[in-house]
Amino acid sequence: MTIKYLVLALGLAGGALSLQAQHRPAPKKTATKAKADPAMAASLTRGAVVYKNVCITCHQADGGGVPNMNPPLIKTTYVLGDKARLAHIVLAGLAEPIEINGDDYKQHMPAQNYLTDQQVADVLTYVRNSFGNKASAVQVAEVKAVRDKLPK
Amino acid sequence: MRSFSSRYLLAVPALAGSLALVASRPTAPTVAPDPNNAGLKLPAGFGALVVAETGGKARHLAVTPQGVIYVKLNKVKDGKGILELRPQANGKATVAGGFGNYGGTGMYEKNGYLYASSDHAVYRYKLDAKGGVTNPTSPELLVRGLKVGSQHESKSIVLDNADNLYVNIGAYANACQEQDRTRGSKGIPNCPILDSAGGIWQFKASQANQTYKTGTRYATGLRNVVGLDWNQQDNELFVMQHGRDQLSDNWPTLFNEKQSAQLPAECMYAVKQGDNAGWPYLYYDPQQKKKMLGPEYGGDGKKEATGNYIDPAAAYPAHMAPDGLLFYTGNMFPAKYRNGAFIAFHGSWNRAPEPQAGYYVVFQPFVNGKPSGQWEVFADNFSGSAAKTASGRADHRPCGLAQGPDGSLYVSDDSKGTIYRIVYNAKK
Numbered sequence: 001m002t003i004k005y006l007v008l009a010l011g012l013a014g015g016a017l018s019l020q021a022q023h024r025p026a027p028k029k030t031a032t033k034a035k036a037d038p039a040m041a042a043s044l045t046r047g048a049v050v051y052k053n054v055c056i057t058c059h060q061a062d063g064g065g066v067p068n069m070n071p072p073l074i075k076t077t078y079v080l081g082d083k084a085r086l087a088h089i090v091l092a093g094l095a096e097p098i099e100i101n102g103d104d105y106k107q108h109m110p111a112q113n114y115l116t117d118q119q120v121a122d123v124l125t126y127v128r129n130s131f132g133n134k135a136s137a138v139q140v141a142e143v144k145a146v147r148d149k150l151p152k
Numbered sequence: 153m154r155s156f157s158s159r160y161l162l163a164v165p166a167l168a169g170s171l172a173l174v175a176s177r178p179t180a181p182t183v184a185p186d187p188n189n190a191g192l193k194l195p196a197g198f199g200a201l202v203v204a205e206t207g208g209k210a211r212h213l214a215v216t217p218q219g220v221i222y223v224k225l226n227k228v229k230d231g232k233g234i235l236e237l238r239p240q241a242n243g244k245a246t247v248a249g250g251f252g253n254y255g256g257t258g259m260y261e262k263n264g265y266l267y268a269s270s271d272h273a274v275y276r277y278k279l280d281a282k283g284g285v286t287n288p289t290s291p292e293l294l295v296r297g298l299k300v301g302s303q304h305e306s307k308s309i310v311l312d313n314a315d316n317l318y319v320n321i322g323a324y325a326n327a328c329q330e331q332d333r334t335r336g337s338k339g340i341p342n343c344p345i346l347d348s349a350g351g352i353w354q355f356k357a358s359q360a361n362q363t364y365k366t367g368t369r370y371a372t373g374l375r376n377v378v379g380l381d382w383n384q385q386d387n388e389l390f391v392m393q394h395g396r397d398q399l400s401d402n403w404p405t406l407f408n409e410k411q412s413a414q415l416p417a418e419c420m421y422a423v424k425q426g427d428n429a430g431w432p433y434l435y436y437d438p439q440q441k442k443k444m445l446g447p448e449y450g451g452d453g454k455k456e457a458t459g460n461y462i463d464p465a466a467a468y469p470a471h472m473a474p475d476g477l478l479f480y481t482g483n484m485f486p487a488k489y490r491n492g493a494f495i496a497f498h499g500s501w502n503r504a505p506e507p508q509a510g511y512y513v514v515f516q517p518f519v520n521g522k523p524s525g526q527w528e529v530f531a532d533n534f535s536g537s538a539a540k541t542a543s544g545r546a547d548h549r550p551c552g553l554a555q556g557p558d559g560s561l562y563v564s565d566d567s568k569g570t571i572y573r574i575v576y577n578a579k580k
Contacts (some may be wrong), residue, residue: 057412059400060544066228066501067549067567069211069303097302104227104303110334123454 047126065133183243206569212552214261218283251288258309304376322376323350328432339448379477386521392474413506421465430461472501472510482559
């Protein structure tokens with residue numbers, strides 16, 4: 001699983017990328033497990049609150065973003081791909097324009113580093129399992145590892 | 153356009169015979185609205201038709217006296233950043249070609265020239281007697297090197313009657329914070345952005361190779377203007393400002409979501425040389441009808457701004473994104489519309505999680521060059537439904553406005569690229 005994402009991320013880094021998600025949905029057992037997993041269910045509930053308080057203005061209630069400005073969060077490799085890259089965007093922001101499905105999204109994403117590791121893990125788990133997305137949970141340790149590498 | 157119709161009126165007594173026949177014939181009857189009025193909701197007596205589907209991000213547009221329509225695309229499509237639409241007998245038009253290998257917003261026609269802008273330059277093309285562009289591959293570069301960031305990139309343009317060109321240069325920030333759009337980040341004192349953006353710059357309309365050095369900062373403290381027009385009645389520039397975003401996101405202890413959705417007003421300003429509208433230091437509260445100190449600069453939703461800042465000429469609901477402004481000088485529409493303003497509201501995003509709003513064309517009555525009376529929704533349902541308006545997932549988003557030689561109102565849509573034409577067919 002990790003290797004698959006890593007390969008995908010490397011492929012993306014390579015350039016000529018269509019950001020149209022070539023992602024394969026996570027194996028069904030993960031989704032089933034998620035439902036049966038009380039920790040994941042609790043994370044999703046908390047993540048929904050963070051999303052509403054922090055993300056919803058730009059990325060919208062349906063995760064569809066705003067044309068030309070704020071990118072959608074629906075089945076893009078940014079969301080479904082490398083979790084460390086995703087956590088980095090939340091913690092450090094994103095200051096370069098990106099292209100998804102031939103559309104440009106130019107507005108900068110501000111850093112949300114005032115969020116706790118738990119809040120970042122929760123909201124990313126929520127985003128990766130909402131709006132038609134299905135992907136593995138983001139763990140607190142994964143967020144912490146990204147935060148530790150940020151310039152102080 | 154005014155001179156176009158008055159010229160014919162003057163000609164009538166002189167050439168009474170044949171021209172009287174032409175002049176007595178109403179100008180519009182051959183233009184039939186689409187059976188469904190192009191999906192729009194309009195006041196009684198008005199109809200609308202889809203002129204063309206361009207499939208591009210159609211920003212501003214211009215119509216020549218011959219009825220040729222030029223549409224500026226935000227993004228180059230098939231190598232073309234400007235589309236040329238040739239009129240057909242039924243009032244529609246066909247995409248005849250295109251030119252200009254750059255995206256952008258500005259498109260304006262005056263005195264035999266077509267003006268266009270990219271996000272960092274302004275160009276001019278010469279028009280021939282048929283409204284065709286004579287130099288599609290070699291326009292004059294009028295202005296270059298304009299600042300562009302990753303937001304508010306559009307350089308919208310208009311001319312006055314004294315060979316001056318006005319260019320909006322949008323501020324590449326929300327409220328000039330140390331960290332843009334970041335919760336709790338303070339405003340930078342003496343906002344440095346204002347040196348080269350966040351205002352309207354004046355250049356000469358017929359001089360090549362101008363830059364900031366040769367231009368004049370005509371007005372400042374305007375966060376981002378996309379819709380602007382020259383008012384012929386009082387010979388003055390009017391602009392529509394996109395008001396600041398994210399009061400609640402960035403200052404959650406001072407503003408709740410509802411307040412953030414309703415503040416600040418989208419403002420219309422009448423702008424004279426040297427005016428300062430106050431961005432980023434203030435925002436306009438339409439309920440209190442006051443200029444409020446921005447939270448980035450110590451405001452709390454209650455403190456008023458101090459300083460020599462102009463008041464808006466009119467205020468509209470928050471975040472609806474006015475992208476087109478047009479003073480109507482035609483004769484086709486009923487008298488109340490003459491010299492009033494049409495405003496294309498592109499539609500909001502910054503009201504979430506509250507319902508979104510806009511996606512319509514508004515009419516603002518004017519008397520003697522000043523807004524007078526309440527604005528009203530003129531053309532609605534670009535979005536396709538009330539639910540699509542509320543969610544922000546609009547089918548079409550009105551952006552540019554232009555007046556045809558017969559007084560038709562043209563509206564561009566930068567979502568699907570539909571070009572609309574609104575006509576008045578009822579007896580006046």
